[in-house]
Amino acid sequence: MKIGELVKRTGVPKETIHFYIREGLLRKPRKSSSNSAQYHSGYVEQIVKNFSKQSPIDKAIAQYQSRFSRPADRLLTREVVGRDAFREATGLGRKWLAKAEEWGVITPDLKGGESVYSSDDVAIGRLMVDMDNLGFGPKDGHDPEDLKHIAKFEVKEMPDMSDYYPSHPVIATGDVIKVAILAPFSGFAALNGEIYWCITNWVAHDINKRGGIVVDGKRKKVRFIKADTQQQPSVAKQIAEKMCLQEKVDFMWGTPGSNISLILQGVAKKYRKIYMNCACLLLQQTTGK
Template sequence: MKIGELVKRTGVPKETIHFYIREGLLRKPRKSSSNSAQYHSGYVEQILLIKGLRENYHLPIPEIKKIVKNFSKQSPIDKAIAQYQSRFSRPADRLLTREVVGRDAFREATGLGRKWLAKAEEWGVITPDLKGEESVYSSDDVAIGRLMVDMDNLGFGPKDGHDPEDLKHIAKFVRELVVSSFKKYYESNLDKLVSNGFAEKAGQFHEVISLFFFHLYRKFARETALRLLSSSSAKLDK
């Protein structure tokens, strides 16, 4: 494709793409003539990655260069994971007010349908606060709503034979685990609750344990998927 098509597909100006090439973030394209170059589809993926790193993480060029180099060596699965992490774990989002007011606004922000939003609220997966007559959704609720839509788009939704009530059971299990562990800790550390700095440390701990759950689940999911795929391949080979 020519530079004009690349600009359309990435939303990145021509001048910026040339800057990426000069800085070594992108390889020089193949020249089709003295004043024209051809870009293969891999440029789209790399440019979108660079764009995301600059907009979401505000990283300096040398750091982006290292990431792009490593990204090119990753498997398609790891690349997809990196893209999702970039989309849902943007540090700047934590500094912004991300509440969404009203069900219509929530559905517009997430793409989640009316029926499944009602189900998610019924199951305790999405839990808005009520302010007056309006439902107010947190940034976590928005992320969960988007992820539910992504699950469906990836082929893991009701129309594909997957039971959506699994989300209900997951939410119930996680909630009971969190409530039980937090209640036990707070009740045994009542004297610390009023000490200086406890609230800050508690907030940090909440983030740490959330990341622990995330990585633990991802680890188990990968191990299980690899084991099942390996087992299925062995059966097909027989």
């Protein structure tokens, strides 16, 4: 059978099957021509058996992605009227809804004596619930009160950024939050990496001039670390593991290329790191389907 039939019978996207083959998780198929290959029935059995089942954490992440990662959803007006309706739509408890409103994280309008919640409010409420399900809630030692700092952001309160020089960013030292910027800094796609580096360090400059981020009652500055993937899958995997094991980063951020992003997700899951995808176009990763 051809790749299209294999996709139909397994429900796994073509790009993902190609990724499994490149990584050696599936054997290379027999080539029937220079641009075509034949897959026997054993591929169906192996894919369904080994790759179709999702763990609880995978399901939670897929659910999160399907809710919040589709741009079209942001274009639709989905107001929710009333606190009870909001709690039903998001799953957020009465206590935490009251707290989120108190902190200014969720900001309903008052119309006709009823609280009216915007689509952004609904997204934030669902995010709070999903983060709790993913292990970032009160029962896991994480304080949701940290969310109130989000509401305090004001553009007019940004520090003077005239001393930020993209070519010579100030790198924070000491007890810092380490973030690996996984991107191509050499090779044919190096320009992408340099753009990311410029933008992310601008953000770090702003955060650090404000005094950093509060973690467990202590302010920590942010330090970004260059991690050159060279836009090569094998290199990306090696450098990501180096960031986790040697640099001991807290987060990983990147990268152009859906195939590279799939690899980084696997590394992040293996070493229990948070990975933020910024430039992946593969629907399986952006919608969870």
